[in-house]
Amino acid sequence: MTRLDVRDIxxxxxxxxxxxxxxxxxxxxxxxxxxxxxPKPLFYEFQAEVESFDADNYEVERVGSEEFVAKFPKVEA
Incomplete structure (x- = not known):
């Protein structure tokens, strides 16, 4: 699993x-x-543009007022 904190980007x-x-x-x-x-706009962008994105298994959890953790799975080969 790769974790990326984009809050500072x-x-x-x-x-x-x-x-x-x-x-x-x-x-x-x-x-x-x-x-x-x-990251709803990102989800829709991935759903529309990234064939290898497994939208059915996407998950997002609100951890705090300014912290959301979203899982973007890649389809298995």
Whole structure:
């Protein structure tokens, strides 16, 4: 599992960084993202653009007022 805390990354660079990390995953692995808001726009972006994104097994949990943990799984080969 790869964990990426994007809260300290400038907003304009967050999505490209997340996409790069996701691409580096092996099939069946999961990218866990820690964010300061629920990443719904990112989920929809992945659902529409990333074939290897397993949208059915996506999970998000609100941990605190400014901490959301989202799991972006990559489909198994």
């Amino acid at each position: 400038p907003p304009v660079k967050r999505h490209p960084t997340i996409h790069e990390e996701f691409e580096d995953l092996a099939p069946g692995e999961t990218l866990t993202i820690v964010n300061d808001h629920e």
